[in-house]
Amino acid sequence: xxxxxxxxxxxxxxxxxxxxxxxxxxxxxxxxxxxSFFSLDLTSFLPGTISYFLxxxxxFIGLHxxxxxxxxxxxxxxxxxxxxxxxxxxxxxxLIIFAVIKSLxxxxxxxxxxxxxxxxxxxxxxxxxxxxxxxxxxxNRFMYGMYPNAEQWRINLxxxxxxxxxxxxxxxxxxxxxxxxxxxVVVYPIIAFxxxxxxxxGGPIFFDFSYGIIAAVISIVIGFFIPSKxxxxxxxxxxxxxxxxxxxxxxxxxxxxxxxxxxxxWVETGAWGGLSLTFIxxxxxxIFCFPVGLxxxxxxxxxxxxxxxxxxxFIEFWRGVPLITVLFxxxxxxxxxxxxxxxxxxxxxxxxxxxxxxxxYVAEVIRGGLQALPRGQYDAAKxxxxxYWKMHIFVILPQALKLVIPGIANTFLALVKDTPLIFxxxxxxxxxxxxxxxxxxxxxxxxxxxxxFASIVFFIIxxxxxxxxxxxxQKYKTEx
Amino acid sequence: xxxxxxxxxxxxxxxxILVFGFFSYNAQVNMENRGITFGYxxxxxESSFDVQFSLIEYDGSHSYFRAYLxxxxxxxxxxxxxxxxxxxxxxxxxxxxxxSNYLIERTAAIYVExxxxxxxxxxIFFWYFAALRxxxxxxxxxxxxxxxxxxxxxxxxxxxxxxxxxxxxYSVIAAIIAIFFVRAYSKKKQENQGTQxxxxxxxxxxxxxxxxxxxxxxxxxxxxxxxxxxxxxxxxFTYKGGLKLPPELISxxxxxxxxxxxxxxxxxxxxxxxxxxxxxxxxASIGLTPNQVLKLVVMPQALRxxxxxxxxxxxxxxxxxxxxxxxxxxxxxxxFAGTALMQTGRAIEIVSITMLTYLTLSITISIxxxxxxxxxxxxxx
Numbered sequence: 001x002x003x004x005x006x007x008x009x010x011x012x013x014x015x016x017x018x019x020x021x022x023x024x025x026x027x028x029x030x031x032x033x034x035x036s037f038f039s040l041d042l043t044s045f046l047p048g049t050i051s052y053f054l055x056x057x058x059x060f061i062g063l064h065x066x067x068x069x070x071x072x073x074x075x076x077x078x079x080x081x082x083x084x085x086x087x088x089x090x091x092x093x094x095l096i097i098f099a100v101i102k103s104l105x106x107x108x109x110x111x112x113x114x115x116x117x118x119x120x121x122x123x124x125x126x127x128x129x130x131x132x133x134x135x136x137x138x139x140n141r142f143m144y145g146m147y148p149n150a151e152q153w154r155i156n157l158x159x160x161x162x163x164x165x166x167x168x169x170x171x172x173x174x175x176x177x178x179x180x181x182x183x184x185v186v187v188y189p190i191i192a193f194x195x196x197x198x199x200x201x202g203g204p205i206f207f208d209f210s211y212g213i214i215a216a217v218i219s220i221v222i223g224f225f226i227p228s229k230x231x232x233x234x235x236x237x238x239x240x241x242x243x244x245x246x247x248x249x250x251x252x253x254x255x256x257x258x259x260x261x262x263x264x265x266w267v268e269t270g271a272w273g274g275l276s277l278t279f280i281x282x283x284x285x286x287i288f289c290f291p292v293g294l295x296x297x298x299x300x301x302x303x304x305x306x307x308x309x310x311x312x313x314f315i316e317f318w319r320g321v322p323l324i325t326v327l328f329x330x331x332x333x334x335x336x337x338x339x340x341x342x343x344x345x346x347x348x349x350x351x352x353x354x355x356x357x358x359x360x361y362v363a364e365v366i367r368g369g370l371q372a373l374p375r376g377q378y379d380a381a382k383x384x385x386x387x388y389w390k391m392h393i394f395v396i397l398p399q400a401l402k403l404v405i406p407g408i409a410n411t412f413l414a415l416v417k418d419t420p421l422i423f424x425x426x427x428x429x430x431x432x433x434x435x436x437x438x439x440x441x442x443x444x445x446x447x448x449x450x451x452x453f454a455s456i457v458f459f460i461i462x463x464x465x466x467x468x469x470x471x472x473x474q475k476y477k478t479e480x
Numbered sequence: 481x482x483x484x485x486x487x488x489x490x491x492x493x494x495x496x497i498l499v500f501g502f503f504s505y506n507a508q509v510n511m512e513n514r515g516i517t518f519g520y521x522x523x524x525x526e527s528s529f530d531v532q533f534s535l536i537e538y539d540g541s542h543s544y545f546r547a548y549l550x551x552x553x554x555x556x557x558x559x560x561x562x563x564x565x566x567x568x569x570x571x572x573x574x575x576x577x578x579x580s581n582y583l584i585e586r587t588a589a590i591y592v593e594x595x596x597x598x599x600x601x602x603x604i605f606f607w608y609f610a611a612l613r614x615x616x617x618x619x620x621x622x623x624x625x626x627x628x629x630x631x632x633x634x635x636x637x638x639x640x641x642x643x644x645x646x647x648x649x650y651s652v653i654a655a656i657i658a659i660f661f662v663r664a665y666s667k668k669k670q671e672n673q674g675t676q677x678x679x680x681x682x683x684x685x686x687x688x689x690x691x692x693x694x695x696x697x698x699x700x701x702x703x704x705x706x707x708x709x710x711x712x713x714x715x716x717f718t719y720k721g722g723l724k725l726p727p728e729l730i731s732x733x734x735x736x737x738x739x740x741x742x743x744x745x746x747x748x749x750x751x752x753x754x755x756x757x758x759x760x761x762x763x764a765s766i767g768l769t770p771n772q773v774l775k776l777v778v779m780p781q782a783l784r785x786x787x788x789x790x791x792x793x794x795x796x797x798x799x800x801x802x803x804x805x806x807x808x809x810x811x812x813x814x815x816f817a818g819t820a821l822m823q824t825g826r827a828i829e830i831v832s833i834t835m836l837t838y839l840t841l842s843i844t845i846s847i848x849x850x851x852x853x854x855x856x857x858x859x860x861x
Contacts, residue, residue, distance in 0.1 A: 082582035089581045096583045306489040310496060320839040322799035325831065328817050332827040336510050337503040417599040423806070431602050438609065448610040455598045455606070462597035 009068050018076070021065030028059030029097065036102045056094060063090040122443055134446045135453050138437050142430055142453070145273015151265060154202075155276050158195045165191060186220065189287045196280060200272070202264035215242040269347035270426070275457065277429040281351060282416045288355035289415070290408075293362025298392065300363065301370055311363075318360035323418055326353050331425040350422050358415045365407035369400035402476045409469030413462055430454050507828065520833075522824050523548070529819050531810045533726050544820055551815035552837065558732050558811065559798040565737035566797060567790075570744025577749045588745070596742035601803055603739055607731035608807045618709060618717040627706050633718060635725040636707040643701040651694035658690070659683045676772075728809035732801065740797045744790055751786035752778070784856050791849050795842050802838075812837060 009017040032055050034040040043051040063084050071077060083093040114129025117136070125131035135142070144152050165188060169180050190213060197203045219239040272280070299311030318326070330353040331346065338344065373396060381391040401408075420431035428436060434450040437443060511518060523545040530540055535553045538546055576588035595603070613632065616622070621631040629636040642648065659682075666677035694700045707722030755778050763777040764770075804811035805818055817834045821827060 082580075085580055089579075089584070093581060093583045096587055304485060304489045307492050310492060316843065317839065320842040321835045322802040322813070322838055324802045324805060324813055325817060325835050325838065328813070329831050329835070332821065333831045336507050336827055339506050340510060340513065413597075417597075420599050420601045421803070423601075431599065431605065435605065435609075447605075447613065451602060451606040451610050454602055458599055458602065459594065459597045463593065466597070 009065050011068055011071060014068060014071055014073075017065045017068060018071075018073075021062045023062070024058050024065065025062030028055040028062060028094070029101070031055045031058075032098050032101050036105050055098065056091075059094040059098075060087075060091055063094065125446075130449050130452070131446050132449065134437075134443055134449050138433075138443070138450075141274060141437065142433050143274045144276055145428055145433055146271040147267060147273065147276075148265075148271070151202075151267060154199045154264065158199045159276070159279070162192055162195055185291065186216075189284075190216070192283065192287070199264065200267070200280075201269070202266040211243055211246045215239050215246055218242055269345050272347070273428040274433050275430045277422075277427065278416070278419050281347075281354065281419045281422060281427075281429065282412075284351045285354045285358060285415055285419075286412055288351070289358040289362050289411075292355065292359035294366060294397075296359060296363035297366035297370060300367055315360045315363050318357050319364065323354070323357055323421055324424055326357050327421060327424040329353070346425050347427060350425055350427060354415065354418065354422075358411060358418075361411045361414070362408060365404050365411055366400065368407060369402075369404035370396065372403055373400055405469060405473045405476060409466065409472075413465055416462060416465070417458070430457065516825065518828065520829055522826060522829070527820065527823070529823060531815055532808075533729065533810055544824070547820055548812070548816050548833070551810060551812035554809070554815070555798070555801055555804075555811040555813075558729060558736070558801050558804065558809065559794075561729075561733045562736035562740065562797050562801065563794050565733065566740040566744055566793070569737060569741035570790075571748055573741060573745035574748025574752070577745060578752055592742045592745055595738050600735060600739045600800055601806060603735040604732060604803055604807055607734050608727065612727045612731050618719060629707055629719055631719075632727070633724075634727050635730055636719040637723050637725065638704050638706045639721070639723040640702045641705055644699050647698040648691060648694050648700045648702075651690045651698065651700075652687075655686045655690040658686050662686070726809070728804070728807050731807065732804050732809050736797055736800060740793050740800075743793045743796075747786050747789045747793065750789075751782040751784075754785045755781045787856075788849060788853055791845065795845055798841060799838060 009021075031042050034042060041051070043054050045051075046054065064087065066076060067080055067084055067090070068076070069080075071080075084090050110129045112129075114127040115132055116125045116127055116129065117132050118124060119133040120137050122131075122134075124133045140149065140152070144155060147155065169184065172180055194213075216239055219242055222238065296311050296315055299307045300315060302308050302311070327350065330349045334344075334349060377395060377399065378391070381395040386395070419429055422429060423432040423435070431454055434447075434454055438447050438450060507518075524543050526541060527544045527547045528540040529547070531538055531547065531550050533554065534550045535557060536546075536550060538550045573588045573591060576584050577592070579585050579588075615630060615632045618629070618631045618633055621629045623629055627638045662677075662682050663679055666679050669675060669677060695702075705721045707719035707724075709717055710720040711717055759777055759781065760773055763773040768776065801811060802813040805814040808814065812834060817830055821830045824830070
């Protein structure tokens with residue numbers, strides 16, 4: 001047997017070091033484990049401070065002893081390489097392992113073992129753990145806000161239908177793929193709006209907007225047959241003409257009265273709330289802020305000075321102020337800017353405010369992508385005789401947008417995380433509902449459960465979104 | 481100039497002018513109907529409301545402008561605290577993300593993923609309504625190190641009582657200026673002669689010696705006042721003396737720094753990873769020690785990548801501090817755009833002042849950042 005030098009373990013006495021090291025390390029973990037799970041103190045015979053630090057010291061020595069380079073044992077090498085490269089790392093690793101073992105029992109007992117799952121009143125929650133009965137009782141409110149219970153199927157139905165319609169893109173065949181952008185940018189938002197308006201809100205079948213939508217649909221259909229040379233002027237003039245024709249010539253007042261049939265009970269937006277409101281707000285803001293941001297970014301890079309400076313001013317203004325002041329503006333200042341008889345629903349105001357706010361961020365992200373493209377792309381497109389719009393739609397934007405997928409995903413994530421702020425105008429989505437439930441005299445003292453629940457919900461949504469954007473990024477990554 | 485270029489510009493201009501004209505016309509009509517005139521004269525009127533927590537002397541008899549200052553200072557206070565802690569946590573976590581130790585890297589990654597995927601408002605509520613409410617009452621609080629008291633009513637810490645504080649502050653400023661010159665000198669010396677000066681040691685020395693001199697020669701004098709428990713009524717206790725940090729401030733600063741730190745950590749990680757491996761190898765091959773490699777080659781290049789997005793995060797933190805309104809920390813939004821607006825009803829004036837304040841702040845910083853970016857950008861020949 002070679003001489004053992006415990007200060008520098010080497011390969012010659014591999015097993016002596018290995019066994020002593022592993023046993024010391026296991027001992028230290030055992031001490032902490034027993035202490036935290038069964039509150040057994042193996043080292044109580046030692047004075048306080050020493051017994052407190054003993055597991056750390058033993059574990060450290062154990063890790064030091066098994067730190068043998070090129071031991072030839074695969075498992076040992078992996079451990080050494082990953083958590084045990086030097087003394088400093090060893091101490092940190094041990095501390096982390098201990099912290100995990102120490103924090104598991106209280107967490108487990110709060111979340112599961114001592115928690116109350118059954119029951120529907122505060123009295124059911126007597127244990128020291130979490131009161132999940134509280135979440136269970138309030139679950140409906142957290143999801144749908146003050147929306148009448150009997151009508152909640154309307155929200156479910158709309159969401160399922162919209163999710164299905166949104167998923168259509170995945171099943172599209174090659175033949176229809178080229179219309180997908182049109183579908184998602186124009187048709188889908190209109191369908192979504194109609195769903196929300198008719199189903200969730202229970203609006204009348206005929207309303208001022210109907211003309212606009214009919215006009216838009218007709219003009220788009222006709223638009224397919226117009227030579228591209230006149231398209232710009234066409235889309236400037238025709239929709240407005242059709243709108244005016246529809247409203248003042250073809251449909252008379254009597255017809256409007258006839259059309260004012262309400263299919264469902266009207267639920268005002270103040271009663272909407274909970275997670276479904278989070279989804280509605282983030283969905284519409286997401287749909288609106290992207291095109292606005294796209295145009296702003298193009299405007300900022302435009303050669304036309306007036307458009308350029310207006311875009312810059314617009315972007316810098318929204319980026320410079322906090323969202324909460326924007327919402328304040330939309331709730332207390334904006335009504336001053338409207339004619340007295342004109343009223344815009346507060347949910348609509350909020351959606352417009354958040355969309356404009358986020359559009360400025362989207363614009364800056366897209367500008368980054370536009371700037372990153374080499375000049376050659378612009379020159380090549382121009383040399384093929386493409387005009388401004390053709391060049392951007394077919395050459396520049398597909399490449400630029402591909403580059404900025406992560407940035408846009410981050411902006412959308414920020415948008416979703418910003419939706420709780422709408423409590424400023426009195427709309428209560430899930431966080432707002434939590435605060436309301438917290439102050440209910442029959443359910444006082446369960447703030448923690450509520451916030452933990454909402455955190456988990458948001459974490460799942462945001463984490464899934466960020467993973468999805470990562471996948472998109474990988475999918476569209478092209479070799480350059 | 482051809483028609484195709486002028487038409488869209490003209491159209492945009494007309495639309496913008498129309499929209500603004502529409503809005504301002506309506507605003508005028510509405511204000512006339514309500515009998516209010518536009519103007520900032522109300523700023524000098526007596527505010528007659530109280531603010532819970534203020535850095536400057538303030539009560540109801542002061543003007544609305546003073547209330548604005550109180551809010552602004554509170555915003556700046558929480559932002560500065562948040563920025564300091566977010567930077568410390570962010571740098572530590574960002575470096576931990578690069579660690580070769582699997583456990584450390586995972587822990588840091590879990591922290592980042594967790595805290596940045598939860599809305600900031602929810603975190604603020606969590607700390608304020610759930611976590612800090614679990615703290616003990618003042619009479620039951622255990623002292624930390626005998627002088628700090630963390631209670632449900634706030635964090636009580638010892639305060640310094642100064643004599644001739646201004647001289648002390650001047651000495652600190654003098655030390656900072658001196659450090660600035662030492663750094664410039666050492667940089668020049670290194671560029672000319674290639675020799676290193678121990679800048680860090682000299683800086684620390686200066687920071688200690690000059691204020692110390694102010695104690696010995698300038699007549700500066702400081703004593704420490706420790707908070708002492710005091711009974712207000714039969715069941716109500718509080719601490720007297722020392723400084724009190726209200727729970728609103730603590731939870732806001734905590735949430736802001738933990739949230740922003742995740743973004744700063746990612747900036748730091750990206751910055752250090754952005755320095756190509758060849759740079760480190762090249763530096764090592766010309767015989768620099770690992771410390772020198774880090775200090776002279778890696779850090780200057782990494783900082784160039786780290787600083788712009790990090791400043792952006794500082795700006796975000798400052799803007800996010802306006803969420804204070806949700807937990808009644810008296811910041812600019814709550815004091816001015818909340819209470820003052822409710823009292824005066826001057827929505828346009830107050831919201832515009834509040835927005836302009838934030839706008840000025842961010843535009844100043846972004847102009848400074850553009851200048852700084854230009855200065856540190858690699859000058860290509």
